[in-house]
Amino acid sequence: MDLHASWNFPTAITVGEGCLDQLGERCKVLNMTKVLLITDPGLSGLSMVKEAIAYCIEAGLEADVFADIQGNPTGNNVRDGALFLNAGGFDGVVAFGGGSSLDAAKAIAMIAKQAISLWTAEDIGSNWTLVDESLMLPVVAVPTTAGTGSEVGRASVITDTDGPHHIKRIIFHPNMLPAHVLLDPILTLSLPPHITAATGLDALSHNLEAYCAPFYHPMAEGIAIEGIRLVKDFLPRAVTNGEDIEARTQMLVASTMGATSFQRGLGGMHAIAHSLGALYNKHHGLLNAILMPYVLMRNRSVIEERITRLSRYLELDDASFDGFLSWVLTLREQLNIPHTLAEIGINLDDAVLIGKMSAKDAASAGNPIILTDAEYSLLFSDAVKGQLK
Template sequence: MSPAVHYWNYPTEIFCGADALDLLGQRCRLLNMGRPLLVTDPGMLTLEPFNLLVAQLHRAGLPVAVFSELGANPSLEDVQRGVVAFQSGEHDSLIALGGGSAMDAAKGIALAACDPEGLERFEWSQIIERYPSLSDFPALGLPPLIALPTTAGTGSELGREAVLTDTRLHVKRVISHPQLLPACVILDPQLTRSLPPALTAATGMDALTHHLEAFCSPLYHPMSSGIAVEGIRLVSQHLRQAYANGQDLVAREGMLVASAMAAVAFQKGLGGVHALAHPLGARYHKHHGLLNAILLPYVLVANQPVINADIARLARYLELPQPDFRGFLDWVLALRAELGIPHSLGEIGLDTADADWVGAQAVADISSSETNAQPLNAEQYRTIFCNAVHGVLPGVRP
């Protein structure tokens, strides 16, 4: 293994660094992956990361079969088509290449291929009381999955969840099982260097949102809190440079690490940003990271009464010139502006016609709303949404 490649096992095997992709064939052999199904989105098929990965599979003597019938927000129907491809091709494993869409779809395919009822049995609202700890879940013997992210935002490569759209109800379902965690993760910054600036910005802000919401969650999980603090520092250090120069592999690697860390951090929970972004993404088919990026300051302001002290501590760690809530909020707003993120949801075509539905759906998204920094009701979520549509940030308290 190259000295430039770092090896970690936290919470699964991770190989991080330029040329980490060279280890793909070796890891496939060690995991007894003889006929992997490569899951990716259709836009990836003509891009550098896909070509690099296929070359590695050819070099390893592994057959290349591709499933790419995915939407930007993968649906339950996408997964079922993937199951047909997995079973008809007699595949024994999966490789996910791409952003959160590919990762979540591959996890869903692995689960549904082994358990036809799994997407319902392990939906978030079903598992909370049935499986209070990871050891309570039944062992399913899911096929091994290797994850290779080409964006630095979702952190899905280190998560035990898959977020899939229910197109009938226009909502996102969070599916969770400990065996959805990939057996191996390869973080190679060369796979992200062709990511366009706008997507670099949106996915990077997604990673920041994951860390911030985990940090502000009221649950007690000091290990995740510590990871969140350092993850936010890495975003502050690398995101601007990755956006300005996509060929900067140091910045790209820093963001890949920050993104992956976020999935470990949000074991502590997410919050109101995701509670709003999930239904908005399912209904309006907007990019998840972009929605998070726009919504973030509005939820921060709504939560200010209970996060003031924590955010001030975070601002001191980041060595901001004004180490308090106001200074941190200004840093977030300035970062968004530098990255070309719109200030309001109205700028991406949303209006308040469905505001009541949005508020109700945010509360119903218990995978996120129940760990917001403070309890919020449907009317409060409705107000936050309307503020975000109109670009109105209420006055910040001293």
């Protein structure tokens, strides 16, 4: 099968080996003349970033790099990026890297020219209407991991470090959706197995929580089901052989499908993962991967029939809830994902605080069962202790 394509859902997407060479032209189509490529320190010195800048210059554009973005991007990262963008007179953004870089870049492109603060655009009520959309800069997104799907998202998750407790806030505007996405599997070939696994299971968590969310969105539900199948078929291959172009391509697509489908909602995995990421600065995909079976078990009474239908589509030998849970546990073990949060250095000291933060997190609204502070604390405790009950 030829894995090169151009799609227009939910935005313009070009997928295929080597498609990065279209970057300069895609920026020109959006009337960019001076491009700021936003990425993280780990990528900034690599050849792929230099290549991306070269494609922009070849297209007649001026281009520079801003790379002061940490693993869980903060409000300070966004503010620093906005200052850099304005000082340099840039009129367009290339979001380049993993989910953290993409989220930060989208937020910078949205807020840099605004008179309001970043937190004013938090996804609460109609806050997004306070943003002057005419001042937002166009974005071309180039993901280098297959996990968050931020390249097709209308929001960014940014950590607010200004208060006594770090909190992840969701910044939203419909026009934060990048105008064009380039899915080039070559950019993911150098990802080590443990990052491939964690980001891939993040893509699974997006598709799975979207599928289980209680809201009406049949289109998103259908996308989620196929996204889960792609993870099942291709994530083990991508981890085992990082040079497998087909597996890398399909995982990039599964990632975009996850972020497209979670328009339907997320859930408890993300509510707790957002809280833990803010407090402990742990890898978001790894947190979701560890939390997955515990959240599935907590929601079993509501989602069992739905998961059974999914199991039949995936052609599992045991097409039941137990069969699906067994597949998840086996996949995690195969990919060397820890079974407990304790194994990555998280203990029960902040259980009460995490319960409160998780219950307030926007993702909690999509959990099949609405959980209280105390119930989130218990669920977190189960994941620390490894009590799958």
